[in-house]
């Protein structure tokens with residue numbers, strides 16, 4: 001009995017060890033029931049998967065799969081050939097890392113680049129959503145096939161400093177987004193109504209509140225916030241060290257609850 005137990009534990013131990021070594025030495029990705037080996041691509045390799053000659057109508061037999069890269073992660077998007085095949089509307093994304101265009105919407109040669117160093121929080125989160133979109137389809141439709149050597153991964157497939165910094169910034173952006181959500185529950189947005197030839201009428205439902213143009217940290221766009229006149233520091237405890245800046249719209253009264261901002265101001 002003892003010998004039998006010893007043999008069983010030896011076999012279990014050996015199998016676990018082999019699994020550990022295999023999974024750590026060969027990074028794998030599950031695609032449904034299929035296991036895909038991760039590949040390290042250089043830009044030239046990736047170009048081969050841009051689907052030239054692969055029509056989006058799906059009638060032609062695919063010679064090569066369609067791959068696109070985002071933030072250096074290479075995904076097989078062959079199953080979406082109606083989008084990514086030639087003439088499919090988004091065919092420009094294949095064979096390259098066009099991370100920037102996923103948020104900028106600039107699909108020209110100049111726009112289809114990987115550099116997003118100047119992106120603000122919101123734009124970074126937009127990129128993260130797209131990466132998650134491709135990852136979330138990993139149970140069948142799209143799947144990760146490897147990493148692109150360059151801006152985001154080195155020749156060993158390890159994240160570069162640029163990528164590590166972006167991931168850190170993304171963590172902060174997520175926290176700020178949560179904070180902002182809580183803050184905006186306390187300091188509500190204005191109602192806004194655009195009238196041709198007149199401009200935008202901002203208004204606050206509460207007569208004790210007044211419209212201000214509010215710039216939030218880490219974001220280049222502003223919102224109209226209804227600030228409470230008798231409590232200027234409202235919601236500040238949520239923001240901790242972070243800051244918002246408020247501007248009175250030009251031509252508006254500081255304590256009025258409505259404010260018309262002409263299109264030319």
Ligand code: HEM
Nearest residue numbers: 077080083084089090093101102103104105106130133142
């Ligand atoms: C930054 C701008 C945009 C980007 C980066 C973008 C990107 C994409 C991508 C990658 C797909 C394919 C998704 C997949 O693989 O399933 C897609 C699908 C689609 N896009 Fe866009 N798009 C943008 C703007 C727009 C706009 C402005 C419209 C509409 C006016 C639009 C309409 C659509 C539609 C209708 C689909 C197909 C959805 C479906 O059938 O599931 N897109 N878009």
